[in-house]
Amino acid sequence: MSQMISGGVCAAQGFRAAGLHVGVKTHATWKKDLALIVSDTPCKVAAMFTKNVVKAAPIHVTRDHLAKGSIRAVAANSGNANACAPQGVENAERMCAAAAKAIGCAAEDVLVASTGVIGQTLNIKVIEDGMPELYGLLGRSDAASDAAAHAIMTTDTVKKEFAAEVFIGGQTVRVGGIAKGSGMIHPNMGTMLCFLTTDCAISQEMLEEALREVVRMTFNRISVDGDTSTNDTCCILANGMAGNPEITEKNDRYVDFVMALHEVCYLLARSMAKDGEGARHLITCTVRGAASEKQAETISKSVISSTLTKAAVFGCDANWGRVLCAMGYSGEKFDPEKVDVSFASDAGDILVCQQGRGLDFDEDLAKKILSEDEIEIDITIAEGDESCTCWGCDITYDYIKINGDYRT
Amino acid sequence: MSQMISGGVCAAQGFRAAGLHVGVKTHATWKKDLALIVSDTPCKVAAMFTKNVVKAAPIHVTRDHLAKGSIRAVAANSGNANACAPQGVENAERMCAAAAKAIGCAAEDVLVASTGVIGQTLNIKVIEDGMPELYGLLGRSDAASDAAAHAIMTTDTVKKEFAAEVFIGGQTVRVGGIAKGSGMIHPNMGTMLCFLTTDCAISQEMLEEALREVVRMTFNRISVDGDTSTNDTCCILANGMAGNPEITEKNDRYVDFVMALHEVCYLLARSMAKDGEGARHLITCTVRGAASEKQAETISKSVISSTLTKAAVFGCDANWGRVLCAMGYSGEKFDPEKVDVSFASDAGDILVCQQGRGLDFDEDLAKKILSEDEIEIDITIAEGDESCTCWGCDITYDYIKINGDYRT
Numbered sequence: 001m002s003q004m005i006s007g008g009v010c011a012a013q014g015f016r017a018a019g020l021h022v023g024v025k026t027h028a029t030w031k032k033d034l035a036l037i038v039s040d041t042p043c044k045v046a047a048m049f050t051k052n053v054v055k056a057a058p059i060h061v062t063r064d065h066l067a068k069g070s071i072r073a074v075a076a077n078s079g080n081a082n083a084c085a086p087q088g089v090e091n092a093e094r095m096c097a098a099a100a101k102a103i104g105c106a107a108e109d110v111l112v113a114s115t116g117v118i119g120q121t122l123n124i125k126v127i128e129d130g131m132p133e134l135y136g137l138l139g140r141s142d143a144a145s146d147a148a149a150h151a152i153m154t155t156d157t158v159k160k161e162f163a164a165e166v167f168i169g170g171q172t173v174r175v176g177g178i179a180k181g182s183g184m185i186h187p188n189m190g191t192m193l194c195f196l197t198t199d200c201a202i203s204q205e206m207l208e209e210a211l212r213e214v215v216r217m218t219f220n221r222i223s224v225d226g227d228t229s230t231n232d233t234c235c236i237l238a239n240g241m242a243g244n245p246e247i248t249e250k251n252d253r254y255v256d257f258v259m260a261l262h263e264v265c266y267l268l269a270r271s272m273a274k275d276g277e278g279a280r281h282l283i284t285c286t287v288r289g290a291a292s293e294k295q296a297e298t299i300s301k302s303v304i305s306s307t308l309t310k311a312a313v314f315g316c317d318a319n320w321g322r323v324l325c326a327m328g329y330s331g332e333k334f335d336p337e338k339v340d341v342s343f344a345s346d347a348g349d350i351l352v353c354q355q356g357r358g359l360d361f362d363e364d365l366a367k368k369i370l371s372e373d374e375i376e377i378d379i380t381i382a383e384g385d386e387s388c389t390c391w392g393c394d395i396t397y398d399y400i401k402i403n404g405d406y407r408t
Numbered sequence: 409m410s411q412m413i414s415g416g417v418c419a420a421q422g423f424r425a426a427g428l429h430v431g432v433k434t435h436a437t438w439k440k441d442l443a444l445i446v447s448d449t450p451c452k453v454a455a456m457f458t459k460n461v462v463k464a465a466p467i468h469v470t471r472d473h474l475a476k477g478s479i480r481a482v483a484a485n486s487g488n489a490n491a492c493a494p495q496g497v498e499n500a501e502r503m504c505a506a507a508a509k510a511i512g513c514a515a516e517d518v519l520v521a522s523t524g525v526i527g528q529t530l531n532i533k534v535i536e537d538g539m540p541e542l543y544g545l546l547g548r549s550d551a552a553s554d555a556a557a558h559a560i561m562t563t564d565t566v567k568k569e570f571a572a573e574v575f576i577g578g579q580t581v582r583v584g585g586i587a588k589g590s591g592m593i594h595p596n597m598g599t600m601l602c603f604l605t606t607d608c609a610i611s612q613e614m615l616e617e618a619l620r621e622v623v624r625m626t627f628n629r630i631s632v633d634g635d636t637s638t639n640d641t642c643c644i645l646a647n648g649m650a651g652n653p654e655i656t657e658k659n660d661r662y663v664d665f666v667m668a669l670h671e672v673c674y675l676l677a678r679s680m681a682k683d684g685e686g687a688r689h690l691i692t693c694t695v696r697g698a699a700s701e702k703q704a705e706t707i708s709k710s711v712i713s714s715t716l717t718k719a720a721v722f723g724c725d726a727n728w729g730r731v732l733c734a735m736g737y738s739g740e741k742f743d744p745e746k747v748d749v750s751f752a753s754d755a756g757d758i759l760v761c762q763q764g765r766g767l768d769f770d771e772d773l774a775k776k777i778l779s780e781d782e783i784e785i786d787i788t789i790a791e792g793d794e795s796c797t798c799w800g801c802d803i804t805y806d807y808i809k810i811n812g813d814y815r816t
């Protein structure tokens with residue numbers, strides 16, 4: 001069993017981090033905009049990227065560097081996505097070179113990521129100028145991870161940072177991570193920015209398999225607005241410093257590691273959905289009784305992505321008809337006459353639709369349930385025994401406000 | 409060449425219509441909620457319905473009646489969708505029977521449609537009680553079509569009603585229609601409610617082909633909120649009273665008829681997008697230089713469906729990065745480095761992205777262009793010579809307001 005611990009991306013042995021304001025974001029707020037994560041020793045790395053055809057320059061550079069072998073560090077900025085921007089690849093390479101110079105490694109040993117406005121030239125000068133100071137700030141404390149977590153935030157209102165530890169072969173193995181993501185969230189095979197670190201000794205193949213498995217069950221099951229970003233990147237650095245017997249196959253030790261990794265990614269993904277731009281409600285939608293996990297996932301994702309369902313949740317309105325409608329256009333076949341829907345939260349739970357028909361329910365209780373910050377939509381279909389949970393958020397006036405004039 | 413005329417659904421010979429408030433909607437507003445369209449003689453009918461797995465009861469009943477042969481009338485109510493509701497099929501049948509009794513035909517000669525809240529029992533009593541009065545109001549005037557058009561509106565702020573005439577084989581052939589649609593609009597193989605009438609003499613096969621062809625190019629290319637409704641219905645009644653030589657193959661006469669039908673449906677679809685719930689801007693997105701019409705359509709539809717692009721248009725913000733992002737996750741492959749994007753309206757046009765890179769453009773002019781009611785997003789890719797246009801609208805505070813508490 002894994003256990004949650006503090007320390008975020010610095011929880012695992014041999015990892016240091018820092019975050020700083022260098023000027024990619026406006027000086028008016030002095031918000032941090034450059035993060036650095038460094039391992040004392042070379043790491044194995046697994047990474048997943050956006051499936052969007054339009055990919056940001058840092059993704060191309062990071063892929064090249066991954067192909068060249070082990071990695072020492074991740075450099076990431078917020079405030080500018082370096083996507084569809086002039087000199088994109090050149091500037092991403094310069095960012096790696098600046099980090100490498102400070103660390104004393106090769107530029108190919110650095111992964112790079114950016115997030116923010118699309119289409120504007122990255123101010124690489126302020127990044128290069130600020131890198132030595134950022135390097136000097138590297139630390140192993142909670143505060144160091146906190147600074148890095150803040151430095152990758154854009155419209156996020158809370159930092160996303162979690163860590164867990166688990167015993168593997170008599171050794172304490174730690175996994176931690178930071179993530180950002182608030183809008184343009186509908187991950188597909190990656191997510192917004194998420195940097196994970198672990199001291200687990202694990203083979204390249206098993207590390208890739210673990211990341212793929214966990215991302216599928218966490219980041220690929222959240223949606224804020226249905227827009228899959230150009231910059232989605234999720235990577236894990238493993239330096240093996242925990243000293244556990246190396247995991248090279250899918251045995252019990254692999255399962256223990258995956259569970260710890262899952263715990264961290266699940267909490268990061270959930271906090272992304274909860275902090276969706278302008279969101280007031282976290283929506284957790286579980287579909288049970290499905291013929292396959294995939295069927296349950298497709299239906300659940302369709303519900304949390306439905307603009308009308310999101311608007312109903314914003315209005316604390318138990319409009320289950322929109323839930324059925326969203327299930328119906330998901331692309332999955334099922335018998336609408338065998339669907340049960342209930343809403344739940346800390347304030348209670350209420351069955352509103354049974355066998356595809358509306359029930360006379362207590363509207364006041366339903367309103368009370370839906371007025372909580374975290375609400376659940378529980379759906380049962382009659383196709384089999386599989387289930388799946390996805391996470392989303394409501395759509396609010398603030399979402400429109402935030403996104404009506406994001407660039408200025 | 410076809411020409412626009414007045415008369416809406418009563419423009420074609422032999423069709424009468426009426427609309428009335430009977431009490432499906434609250435008496436507080438006395439808004440019309442029941443419509444009837446009757447042909448003097450039996451009609452051939454072609455119809456298309458929602459692809460949503462969850463289908464409203466009237467769709468099942470209408471399909472049964474279509475299978476039984478020719479049709480005399482359409483009865484439709486607003487205020488209640490009769491979807492996922494108790495006694496759904498029974499009440500839809502009773503609605504047909506009530507209309508048939510007034511008209512003096514068989515219940516199977518009547519098509520039925522409903523739109524409004526999902527999941528609540530239809531108040532069939534007020535419909536049955538009101539039907540004789542509604543029948544008494546049937547007329548052939550502009551006012552009669554206007555009343556029917558109003559009686560199918562829900563959150564629509566303007567009625568949708570158009571008609572066209574064309575000469576076929578020396579005879580004047582007329583096509584007219586009314587439609588409703590404002591939210592839950594992302595038609596797939598049908599649309600919200602749309603009733604079309606024509607006096608054209610045309611074979612069943614050609615009528616079906618014409619409707620399929622035109623719906624594909626009009627209603628299936630609009631989106632308000634990405635939610636495909638449970639009640640989408642689009643049907644055309646053809647009574648042959650124009651006396652033209654019957655159209656039985658895809659000859660010039662068929663093309664003339666399709667052009668008139670297209671003109672009516674194009675205007676209805678466009679007005680649905682423009683009247684999208686809470687919308688302030690009609691967005692017309694054209695993709696040129698595609699390898700196929702399908703590729704252009706998929707990319708264009710992805711752009712008009714992107715919540716972030718819609719929010720940017722609401723803010724009059726020329727955020728073309730979101731346009732590229734939405735193109736990129738459409739599922740179509742293209743070279744992002746060969747994409748041009750410009751914005752246009754009555755206030756001018758401006759190129760903002762060339763060969764996948766942002767240009768330094770006049771932000772004040774861009775703002776002015778995007779402040780108009782009707783704006784265009786013009787995209788060129790370098791894959792071929794095909795093009796396609798789709799229509800959508802912005803997302804506003806009012807959309808959230810309207811949908812945050814729709815049921816009450």
